[in-house]
Amino acid sequence: LRTLMREAHELILLYCEETQQFPVYKAQPWFQFARILRNVMSHKEGGTLREWPKDLAAKGITSVTWRGKPFDTTMVGQRLVFYPPDGLELVKDQIDFVTAELF
Numbered sequence: 196l197r198t199l200m201r202e203a204h205e206l207i208l209l210y211c212e213e214t215q216q217f218p219v220y221k222a223q224p225w226f227q228f229a230r231i232l233r234n235v236m237s238h239k240e241g242g243t244l245r246e247w248p249k250d251l252a253a254k255g256i257t258s259v260t261w262r263g264k265p266f267d268t269t270m271v272g273q274r275l276v277f278y279p280p281d282g283l284e285l286v287k288d289q290i291d292f293v294t295a296e297l298f
Contacts, residue, residue: 228261
């Protein structure tokens, strides 16, 4: 799950940056959720929300949601609950985005 979440986000990010489509990716309603999840799973032991993204905090954004699952500033310092079926659903949403928007 850790590898899947990290690599799916990074691969789409790379493609979007190389094709100047990053704004399209960033505009997706689940982008910030996927970004935070990627960061959480990639750093230290993985799974703990260590800090809220500074760019979101600067904009006053204190929570992000995907399919009713929230991440918010009250969760800083806590392990996030995200199971393999959730990961597969998020990757499905990412694949749907790629096939519909980018190609």
